[in-house]
Amino acid sequence: MQLFDTHTHLDAPQFDEDREQVIARALEAGVTKMINIGFNRETIPTTMKLAETYDYIYAAVGWHPVDAIDMKDRDLEWIASLCSHPKVVAIGEIGLDYYWDTSPKEVQQEVLRKQIGLARELGMPICIHNRDAHEDVVRILREEKANEVGGVMHSFSGSWETAKMCLDLGFHLSFGGPITFKNARVPKEVLEKTPLDRLLIETDSPYLTPHPFRGKRNESGYVKLVAEAAAEIKGIDLQELAEITYANALERFGIV
Numbered sequence: 001m002q003l004f005d006t007h008t009h010l011d012a013p014q015f016d017e018d019r020e021q022v023i024a025r026a027l028e029a030g031v032t033k034m035i036n037i038g039f040n041r042e043t044i045p046t047t048m049k050l051a052e053t054y055d056y057i058y059a060a061v062g063w064h065p066v067d068a069i070d071m072k073d074r075d076l077e078w079i080a081s082l083c084s085h086p087k088v089v090a091i092g093e094i095g096l097d098y099y100w101d102t103s104p105k106e107v108q109q110e111v112l113r114k115q116i117g118l119a120r121e122l123g124m125p126i127c128i129h130n131r132d133a134h135e136d137v138v139r140i141l142r143e144e145k146a147n148e149v150g151g152v153m154h155s156f157s158g159s160w161e162t163a164k165m166c167l168d169l170g171f172h173l174s175f176g177g178p179i180t181f182k183n184a185r186v187p188k189e190v191l192e193k194t195p196l197d198r199l200l201i202e203t204d205s206p207y208l209t210p211h212p213f214r215g216k217r218n219e220s221g222y223v224k225l226v227a228e229a230a231a232e233i234k235g236i237d238l239q240e241l242a243e244i245t246y247a248n249a250l251e252r253f254g255i256v
């Protein structure tokens with residue numbers, strides 16, 4: 001069985017003590033491909049280093065909404081230049097975060113629009129981070145014609161109504177740890193209704209740790225727990241769920 005963790009942060013300082021072992025454990029769990037996310041001035045270089053060191057680690061690069069206020073024109077040019085690197089498979093994570101609100105909403109929106117524009121120019125899929133900003137995210141995806149490139153709604157946490165609009169725009173929905181939580185009624189319902197050919201799985205490690213490790217550090221090997229929960233919700237075998245989501249990820253990110 002092969003699993004694909006489509007969203008991880010293995011370069012995070014939480015892994016400085018044992019990164020090698022964490023990666024080895026992921027491989028043992030059947031995770032044969034991962035996308036590491038570089039989202040600001042510090043994490044883009046560390047993400048590129050991982051992608052250049054490990055065959056099976058790919059990179060997404062973009063500017064996170066939390067850091068939107070810091071994005072300069074040269075950062076956008078930097079991201080653009082990295083997109084021609086053979087291991088860079090998406091622009092992200094980009095989006096809106098109204099929870100932390102460290103950058104004004106208008107600035108976040110402007111930075112998101114610019115990066116969607118870049119993705120369209122370069123024909124790259126995008127990876128969307130959306131926290132408490134469902135309406136504005138969908139509106140901007142629509143206004144900026146993000147459907148021309150598509151991509152993934154990472155760690156999707158919205159309602160089915162929002163999910164439907166993202167699916168209509170050609171986006172994939174990616175689910176992580178929260179679908180393993182007993183009280184997570186909405187994400188489970190949304191996953192149940194999501195067409196299998198638009199489904200992806202992820203950890204977002206070191207965050208969003210699945211049950212039964214909730215509260216501890218997350219790692220890419222735990223995507224197997226996400227896959228097990230997703231298979232149960234979908235009423236299919238783990239093997240089948242793994243195959244489908246793996247193939248979806250290869251196709252969506254153009255990995256051969």
Ligand SMILES: [Zn+2]
Pocket residue numbers: 007009037093204
């Ligand atoms: Zn992330």
